Amino acid sequence: MTEDAKAGVPWMALAALGVVFGDIGTSPLYTLSACLAALSMPATPAHLLAIISLILWTLILVVAVKYAWFVMRADEHGEGGVMVITALAARGQPEGSRTRWLIFALGLLGASLFYGDGAVTPAISVLSALQGMEVASARLTPLVVPLSVGIIIGLFWIQRRGTAAISRFFGPAMLVWFLILLVSGATWVAQAPSVIRAFDPWLGLHILVTHGVGGFTILGAVVLAVTGAEALYADLGHFGARPIRLAWYFAVLPALAFNYLGQGALLILHPAAAQNPFFKMFPGWATIPMVLVSGIATVIASQSIITGAYSATRQASMLGYLPRLTIHHTSASERGQIYLPGLNWALMIAVILIILAFRSSDALSFAYGTAVTGTMLFTTILVFFVARQSWRWPLWKAGLFSGFFVLIDGVFFSANIVKFVAGGWVPVTIGLAVFTLMSTWRRGRKLLTQALSPESLSIPEFLDMITASSINRVPGTAVFLTVRVGGIPHTLLHNLKHNKVLHERVVILTIQFEPIPRVPRAERAAVHDYGKGLYGLIARYGFMEHPDIPKLLAGIALPFSWNAADTTYFVSRQHILPKAGGSLALWRQRLFAVMLKASATAIDFFHLPANQVMELGDVVELPDRPRKPLEP
Known part of the structure; x- marks a missing residue:
């Protein structure tokens, strides 16, 4: 690392506070109160210490060890996230194998559950912040839900204007928030120092072992303390591993630990504060100011989730x-x-809708956690494959590390499944809906490509055809977009059939998206000259890049003189004709048809000049059976 890079690490760590740790940083607002609500026994000091112990060791094992040290090593050119780890895990697996199918299925499920988490996080965060008004005065209770809805509407409304101007303040704002967590917690710990005993892991294990189902259900609430842990890995490419670890170990973890200890100390001294221990840590005059401060923190946390949803x-x-x-x-x-x-x-x-349905953070805590723990579990399983394939760990080592965390994640996931009926179905339903959309689109596109393949000619066949016939050649360049490599796209054949002409220069352009974040500039494009004015161009992009075709053509060496104004782009748009008895269920064919119709046009997606695009349409029936195994 260069000296300049080292000097920039603290500033990157500060920025990471506002983006990476917004979600997990606001969890003290509702985690302990949710644990107390799930407690099926008296909240004695011993039970309080046990709950705090579970929270602290969950933060240490799941975040400090698993994510900050273990999972964040699974990067691809410095990028992280569920899509990255899926691509890394699948690397080296044979095409069409069951293992590869399983890896993509787990990755897709993990990505889908993220959306369930993304819908619940802003709701529970904003509700928990505004419920501080109830501590100030019970007369303010009716305002909590309307104000929460208003804040959410405003938050999503400003997205179209962008958040670049205000996001630079997220880091300093969250630094103030974590200082408040640290100081408020330390103040109460000083009054009841015996709460430090919560660092003893046996206290938490004891309540799990001796209280059976009651202890098990508490874990469903304890996991709320680590919601947002996935952001450490997902935002790896934005900040780098070192700034994220620096922010976590030296700012976030101490602040969270002291605040949870402080809430425990408060409850040991004042058991009546159990209804909302976070806000009752502060004197009465500070309640409303703390509602405003926590409201700002939850908005930042929600913004991070929204930005993450866009990127995913x-x-x-x-x-x-x-x-x-x-x-x-x-x-x-x-x-x-x-x-x-x-x-x-x-x-x-x-x-x-979630805010209106649940109306309080305690009620919503039952809906929270299922999606989070599911994503964590799938990530851990995928890390096993990465450890074997990329890190070359022996089976015993990969199995030991992954197995330990699979056990932890599995216990948390099981504890949250228990509360499925009480609200856990909400994020799971959202996740399954997204999974259905993703898997339907993936399978539909593969079947559509197979349906269109018979219409294509090979390059040599096409060259022989235009040599043997007297086809009119018109001035200019024609660019035909296709997903198939090595064949003539059906749009070219249709244009030739109906318009009876062929441009002097014909470029068959294939855009390939690779399972890596970014493709090096030197490997961006490969050009092939087939003769007779026919050229093949393969352009490769990573899944974090956005293709701009005119910019691509202007930036690479072509075997002819390219004129942007003298170029026509030919694209296709298919219309699906659903039929019964196909390899894709009829309802999924109809869903795929709707998704295909709603997809963005090639003009917008590839940044094509609208007045230089010709679109050709097809009505297609999907084939009865896939010719090769399809990934989910």
Whole structure:
């Protein structure tokens, strides 16, 4: 690492406080109160210490050890996230094998459950912050839900304008928040220092072993302390491993630990504060100011989730698990500042409905955790494959580390499944809906490609055809977009059939999205001259990049003189004709048809000049059986 890079680490760590740790940083607002609500026994000092012990060791094992040390090593050119770890885990697995299918299924499920988490996080965070008004005055209780809905509407409304201007303040704002957590917690720990005993792991294990189902259900609430842990890995590419670890070990973990200890100390001294221990840590005059401060912190946490949802959706689209999406870049300097209007409004409606349905953070805590623990479990399983394939760990070592954390994640997941009926079904339903969309699109696209393949000719066959016939050649360059390599796209054949002409220069362009974040510039494009004015161009992009075809053509060496104004782009748009008895269920064919129709146009997705594009349409029936195994 260079000296300049080292000097920038503290600033990157400060920025990470506002983006990476917003979700987990606001968990003290509701975690302990949710644990007390799940407690089926008197909240004695011994039980309080046991709960605090479970929270502390969950933070240490799940976040400090598993994510900060173990999972964050699974990077691809410095990038992280569920899509990255899926691609790494699948590397080296034979195409069409059961193991490869399992890896993609787990990755897809993990990515899908993230959306369930993304819908619940803003709801529980904002509700828990505004419920502090109830501590100040019970007369303010009716305002909690309406104000929460108003904040959510405002938060999603500003997304279209971008957050680049205000995001620079997220880090300093969250630094103030973590200082408040640290100081308030330390103040109460000083009054009841016996709470330090909670660092004894046997206290937490004892309540689990001796209280049976009662101790087990507490874990469903304890896991709320680590919601947002996935962000350490997902935002790896934005900040780097070292700044994230620095922020976690030296700022976030101490602040969270002291605050949970402080809440425990408060309850030992004042058991009546159990209804809302976080806000009762502060004197009465500070309640409303703390509501405002915590409201700002929860908005920042919600913004991080929204930004993460945008990034995950774009990655899924680039990898072929979602249709082409309309993406607006809201910043000229920040590559990650994007806005997806369709996702934005869908997520806003989901969050509002959840707020109106549950109306309090304690009730909503039953809906929280299932999606989070599911994603954690799938990530741990995928790390096993990465450890074997990429890190070359022996089986015993990969199995030991992964097995230990699979056991922990499995226990947390099982504890949350118990509360499925009470609300856990909400994020799971959202996740399964997203999984259905992703898997349907993936399978549908593969079947569609197979359906169109018979219409294509090979390159030599096409060259023989145009040599033997007197086809009119017109001036200019024609660029035909296709997903198939080594064949003539059906759009070219249709244009030749109906318009009876062929441009002087014909470029068959294939855009390939690789399962890596970014493709090196030197490996971006490969050009083949087939003769007779026919050229093949393969352009490769990573799933965190966005293709711009005119910019691509202008930036590479072509075997002819390219004129941007004298180029026509030919694209295709298919219309699916669903039929019964196909390899894809009829309802999924109809769903795929709707998704295909709703996908963004090639003009928007590839940044094509609208007045130079010709679109050709096809009505297609999907084939009865796939010719090779399809990934989910």
